[in-house]
Amino acid sequence: MKNASKPSKRLDLQGIRGLAILVVIAFHFYPEYCPNGYLGVDQFFVLSGFLMCMLLKRAENQSSCQLATIFYSRRFKRILPLYLLIILISMISLFLFFPDTAIETNQGSAIQALLFASNRPKTDDEDYFQALSMAVDVFTHTWSLSVEIQFYFLVPFIFLLATKISEKLQYSYYSIIVVINKDEIMDILDGSERRSFGRLDSVTENMTLDDAARLNIDWSAHDGKLLRVPTCEYETKSQMGWCKHKGLPGNGKYKIVIFGNSWAANHATMIYQECGEKAKVLLQGSAKGCEPLYPTKFSDSQDLTEKCKGNFTYFEERIRQEQPDYAFLLTRFFSIADPSNVSNIQDDPIYKIMKTQMLNFIKNIKYKLYILDALPRHHRKIFDIVPLLKNHTAPEKIDKLMIKPDNFEMARKRHAQLIKDCNLEIPEKCVLGPYLSVSFSILISLHASTYSIHVAANIRMLSPRRVRSHHWFPTMAARGACAALVMIFLLFVLISHTSNKSISSDSVVETRERMSNGLDEEGQGDAPVENNKNAGISDDTVSSLLERIKVLEDELSSMRTRMDDAENREGNNGIPDEMAVPLPTTKSFPSVRYRNEETRKRVLITGGAGFVGSHLVDKLMLDGHEIIALDNYFTGRKKNIEHWIGHPNFEMVHHDVVNPYFVEVDQIYHLASPASPPHYMYNPVKTIKTNTLGTINMLGLAKRVKATVLLASTSEVYGDPEVHPQPETYWGHVNTIGPRACYDEGKRVAESLMVAYNKQENVKIRIARIFNTFGPRMHMNDGRVVSNFIIQALQDKPITIYGNGTQTRSFQYVTDLVDGLIALMNSNYSLPVNIGNPEEHTIGEFATIIRDLVPGSTSEIVNQESQQDDPQQRRPDIRRAAEQIQWRPQVLMKDGLLKTIEYFRAEIDRNKRGGKPPPEPVRHGGLESRR
Ligand SMILES: O=C(O)[C@H]1O[C@H](OP(=O)(O)OP(=O)(O)OC[C@H]2O[C@@H](n3ccc(=O)[nH]c3=O)[C@H](O)[C@@H]2O)[C@H](O)[C@@H](O)[C@@H]1O
Incomplete structure (x- = not known):
């Protein structure tokens, strides 16, 4: 029995807790809508503070020792078991599923979490939320608990001390405590930051230059230590020398060697991340200060010079011994940068030695030798570059000021000649990596210009998301272990739940005990057990569950596609083309144009699997761009773009634009919306949402990533026009x-939104008003006049004219439209532009044209009831398109129709072969509208 007058549970506090949990969850899942949800954590702190004070106040009559014992034992009993279990599970998962490069970071933070110190020093100094999004540290979330526990340690002592002094003095005592913390409080109030970066993976996207400068100092301090690569099994104890990388996926084919001076160690992790997937063996050999192509001569130390001679020979021996498939040679220039006084490089003594050594290497390397050219040496420190960058000094000027004017150029000249000679000997055997100027990126230039000599010693941390996806596909054993862990976890939850219940069944004793202790807690009682009133599951529930399963299945399949695509994208991005060549591909793709980084665009196409979207995908893919196509498959079909699935430049995402979507792109073609009247009338609310919310989401994205966004608007914005033909200046x-x-x-609002974002947020916009379009890939159930008439004519069924057939339309072929959209996107014109073919026909004429184009069709032409609000005339005035984007339709309507007829003929045949019933042209209202 419970004490009726004093419930063991403080419902008010539970309520506040519930709210706090909800906002934190909302923040993590919907940061857009709940950007300040993290304040829920603060709410927890306040609650904890309140509870601690309440508990301590109630127990103030106990002896200090009793009070502390009871306080701590209760607190820890409540928190520790679950907390420790979570740390254990996280560590096990870390070793099983995470990339090896993440282990080092997480090991350190696991210890911090165990010591309840996750908040110090790292979250003090880095952006917690940024760290969360980078997801490099699985223990990031334990910081708030650490803060709480630290208070548990501190507060009872502050309180106990207070009980030892008179009540009057207590006010001054508590005031002094506040004053001690004054600095911290003032810091928060005036927003000043006191940073001292304690970690190496603190690179965040919104770092200030000063942050980066300080971070570099920290890295410099650990420069030597950081050269020891955590994923490598070393042959000696030194941080240099030879080592073999572990943790490779196991399905790689190649033996890869990374070798050179300390720069090889410096960059090894990057190569491990990028090429590890392809490697059967990944070996790394580095010798401090010694170049593999020429034995470095140290003017001040004969010992070191001798050491480098030894290493020089050993490099050659080792490569001969290993016989790698690929080798990466990385050096920081020492002696090979020495000046030469001979005019012909072939007579240069340093070069001669380099060349002999290179020839020795290449005959023992099966496929390719990559020589990665080094960054130039700098002669100034980080704080010199910061003011320059702050003043937006041109990169070339920074280079001039920062780079040591020594013989660096000589080293590069020798490398370049070496590559030439290598390829003369064995064509395409050697590749020279690109030279990167000091300021090719702010981040790298900061790393390069630090006190230490190594570029971003922990360069892997620059790309935390580049971990290979294979790590996420556990082996069967790992899956088993994971399942076992989940079981243990569930068991634990079950046991703790049952034990809670047994405690509460004994609640009289418990309550009495609590009262006598003066430590009655807020939420330790059990929640009332709800009877399961719904023992049987209703049909509604079953069907809603089935619906949910369907949605989840779709999500899963689209995730799988995305992961495959991402894997392909990563694989090919990370590995030089030459390396990708010998790998067998499972699918062949149309050959696409090659574009370099500068001219290749990342393009998002909403409605990318639809009729127009898929043609646009084709055109842009063939032109060598990277495409991300979004579609919710309401009217779009995977079949339309399946020929690109798996291509490294292409990604298909199952997504509804009504929900926000985040991606880094240069251009957005926003085509998502049903366009055929029966489809858009089917669910009018959804159509409005797609065109309004969807457009807002795309404009929001364009604003964030500074992309240009093109809206596929429509001739329908002119309604049933009173002006003919329709110029863009007509309001409709x-x-x-x-x-x-x-x-x-919906489209009119979408246009208004475009203009508003352009005016208010400077988003670059393009508005295409698209007129009636037809072509292959129109859905058989599309319901628009072209598909209906062709399907009817092909099947000798009556051709149905709605109304008397005097209404007019002007039809354009889909490839013309796609050309127009691309021309508009790449122009700098932001007012609406009509894209349509001015060749106008009445629908009656059109019926005859189609029947005549289908040889042998015996379809009769019939008139049916007219459609409400059917526009009576439509023809685009395309003078603006001609002037502003130099676009005109190229395909004659009849030519386009012939191609479309062939497409539908093939579709009908395919359906027949698949045993499907003949297609029925869809009439407005043929798809029942949703109410
Ligand atoms: O094809 C397009 O690009 C346009 O199609 C539709 O506009 P609408 O002109 O009404 O398109 P259809 O449904 O193809 O109708 C054209 C005319 O043919 C008539 N029609 C349609 C179908 C049919 O079986 N018989 C028939 O007579 C309609 O009543 C209408 O007068 C959309 O509303 C536009 O957004 C879209 O841009």
């Missing part, structure tokens, strides 16, 4: 409450 004649309003008004 639309019935706001008619059946077409969801689409027409």
Whole structure:
């Protein structure tokens, strides 16, 4: 029995806790909508503070020792078991599923978490939320608990001390405690930052230059230590020397060797991350200060010079012994930068030695030798570059000021000649990595210009998301272990739940004990057990569950596609093309144009699997761009773009634009929306949402990533026009409450949104008003006049004209439209532009044209009831398109129709072969509208 007058549970506090949990969860899942949700954690702190004070106040009559014992034992009993279990599970998962490069970071933070010190010093100094998004540290989340526990340690002592002094003095005592913390409080109030970076992976996207400068100093301090690569099994105890990388996925084919001076160790992790997947063996050999192509001569130390001679020979021996498939040679220039006084490089004594050594190397390397050219030496320190960058000094000027004017150029000249001679000997055997100027990126230039000599000793941390996806595909054994862990966890939850219940069944004793202790807690009682009233599952529940399963299945399949695509993308991005060549591919793709980084664009196409979207995908893919296609598959079909799935430049994402989507792109073609009247009338609310919320989401994205966004608007914005032909300056004649309003008004709002974002947020916009378009990949159930008439004519069924057939339309072929969209996107014109073919016909004429183009068709032409609000005339005025984007349609309507007829003929045959019933042209209202 419970004490009725004093419930063991403080419902008010539980309520506040519930709210705090909800906002924190909302923050993590929907940061857009709940950006300040992290304040829920603060709410927890306040609650904890309140509870601690309450508990201590109630127990103030106990002896100090009793009070401390009871306080700590209760607190820790409540928190520790679950906390320790979570740390254990995280560590096990870390070793099983995470890339080896993440282990080092997480090991350190696991110890901090165990010591309840996750908040110090790292979250003090780095952006916690940034760290979360980088997801390099699985213990990031334990920081708030650490803060809480630290208070548990501190507060009872502060309180006990207070009980030893008189009540009057207690006010001054507590005031002094606040004053001690004054600095911290003032810091928070005036927003000043006191940073001392304690970790190496503190690179965040929004770092200031000063942050980066300080971080570099920290890295410099650990420069030597950081050269020891955590994923490598060393042959000696030194941080240099030879080692073999562990943790490779096991399905790689190649033996890869990374060798050189300390720069080889410096960059090994990067190569491990990028090429590890392809490696059967990944070996690393580095010798401090010694170049593998020429034995470095140290003017001040004969010992070192001798050492480098030894290493020089050993490099050659080792490569001969290992016989690698690929080798990466990385050096910081020492002696090979020495000046030469001979005019012909072939007579240069240093070069001669380099060349002989190179020839020795290449005959023992099966495929390729990559020589990665080093960054130039700098002669100034980090604090010199910061003011320059702050003043936006041109990169070339920074280079001039920062780079040591020594013989660096000589080293590069020798390397370049070496590559030439190598390829003369064995064509395409050697590749020279690109030379990067000091200031090619702010981040790298900061790393390069630090006190230490190594570039971003922990360079792997620059790309935390570049971990290979294979690490996430556990082996069967790992999956088993994971399942066992989940079981243990569930068991634990079950046991603790049951034990809670047994405690509460004994609640009289418990309550009495608590009262006598003066430590009645807020939420230790059990929640009332709800009877399961719904023992049987209703049909509704079953069908909603089935629906949910369907959605999850779809999500899963799209995730799989995305992971495959991402894997392909990563694989090919990270590995030089030459290396990718020998790998067998499972699918062949149309050959795409090669573009370099500068001209290749990342393009997002919403509605990318749709009729127009898929043609746009084709055109841009063939032109060598990287495409991300989004589609919710309401009217789009995977079949339309399946020929690109798996291509490294292509990614298909199952996503509804009504929900926000985040991606880094240069251009956004926003095509997502049903366009055929029966489809957009089917779910008018959804059509409005797609065109309004979807457009807002895309504009928000464009604003964030500074992309240009093109809206696929429509001739329908002119409604049933009173001006003919329709120029862009015509405002239209639309019935706001008619059946077409969801689409027409949706697009009109979308246009207004575009203009508003352009004015207010400077988003670069393009608006294409698209007129009637047809072509292959129109859905058989599309319901628009072209598909309906062709399907009817091909099947000798009556061709159905809605109304008397005097209404007119102007039809353009889809490839013309795609050309127009691309021309508009790449122009700098932000007002609406009509894209359509001005060749105008009445629908009656059009029916005859189609029937005549289908040889032998015996279809009769019939008139049916007319459609409400059907525009009576439509023809684009395309003078603006011609002037502003130099676009005109190229395909004659008849030629386009012939191709489309062939497409539908093939589709009908395919359906027949698949045993599907013949397609029925869809009429407005043929798809029942949703109410
Ligand atoms: O094809 C397009 O690009 C355009 O199609 C539709 O506009 P609408 O002109 O009404 O398209 P259809 O449904 O193809 O109708 C064209 C005319 O043919 C008539 N029609 C349609 C289908 C049919 O079986 N019989 C028939 O007579 C319609 O009543 C209408 O007068 C969309 O509303 C536009 O957004 C889109 O841009």
